[in-house]
Amino acid sequence: MGGGAAVRAHAAPHPALGYPDPRGLPELRGALAAMLARRRGVVADPERLVVCSGVAQASTLLGFVLRARGLRQVGIEDPGSPEHGRLFASTGMETVWLPLDEEGLCPGPLADSGVRAVVVTPSHQFPSGISWSAERRAALLDWARAVDGYVLEDDYDGDFRYDRAPVGALQGLDPERVAYAGSVSKSLAPGMRLGWMLVPEALLDEVVERKRTMDLGNPVLDQAVLAEFVTRGGYDRQLRRCQRAYRERRDALLAALAEHLPGTGVSGIAAGLHVIARVPARFGPQSGSSGGRRRPGRAAAAGGVRHRPAGRRGRAARHRVRAPGAFGRRHGDPAGGGGVGARVTVHAGFARAPHPVVRHGTARRPRPERPTRRLLHVPSRTRRFPSPPAAACCAVRSPRRRR
């Protein structure tokens, strides 16, 4: 995103600064469609791509459209992101939690639920980190066709794969049943509020009309700069840079866990920006307020590495996290229960912390009497290290290479 791009967009003739097509600038839609088809294997028609303010707005756009069509419920992965539920709830839809196992959404409960719309994260399930099996992907699409339903695929971190081949997006298998959403939040900065949704043909007009009445389209200058950045190859370079940095941070976190919290089991490490760590209970939380009963600590307000406690039951927990190995366990639960040999499961995000911080943060081994709140605490003075927004700034400042 060279300075020149911003200047050219700024100096754009007046007509380009009028009210945009609510779907977004044609240049950006074309650039994103080509990039997504190449990188994620989606079926990407620029005419069916809607530029929006992140996956969050894609969710609400779809929610409003489905609600207007008479759907009242949306299925959400359990464990899954509570944010999905909140976003759809804001459109008047009730959320129905649907159980996952190690392969993906369980077909039986899905069929019994009566829902006709679901939100899923099949490439790197949030938060467990599993990649859905081919069978479960096919079963979900069969279900969608059978009930005349729709799937929102949230590809929130689909670009970051470390030890395994990239998994293509679900949308590529049935673009008429799957709406595909992504954003620059993990690659540039969440504050940019720029994302996209590829919309099934049958829903396109309604989604575009909803986008028009919601905000008349995203700001033109932001779109023009991103279009130039993608077209000139800067976005690909930025993804490669992020991939390297995120891999280093992940490796540093894993090494630090092994060194300072021996016996910790980790999963979900092959992709994405967080790991699920099952920490032996001797390092785990203590509760001062619940009669000595062990319970997961609350999320640390950490500047870099963040961890979240695991909910023993996805539905009841504020942060619904269970390790893949703990699916379906309710008693003597190694993911959060308190028996002998119990473990505490934490969700440790490493995206915002460069690896010296990860090492430093994790090295703060909690004293046995202290809760896991301290487990991955990062002192505030380490916040001077660059974070993704800084990475975006670097990208903005880097000299543009001419092709």
Ligand SMILES: Cc1ncc(COP(=O)(O)O)c(C=O)c1O
């Ligand atoms: C599961 C999930 N989906 C999507 C997003 C990104 O949302 P947005 O693109 O609106 O920033 C996040 C951000 O942390 C997330 O955790």
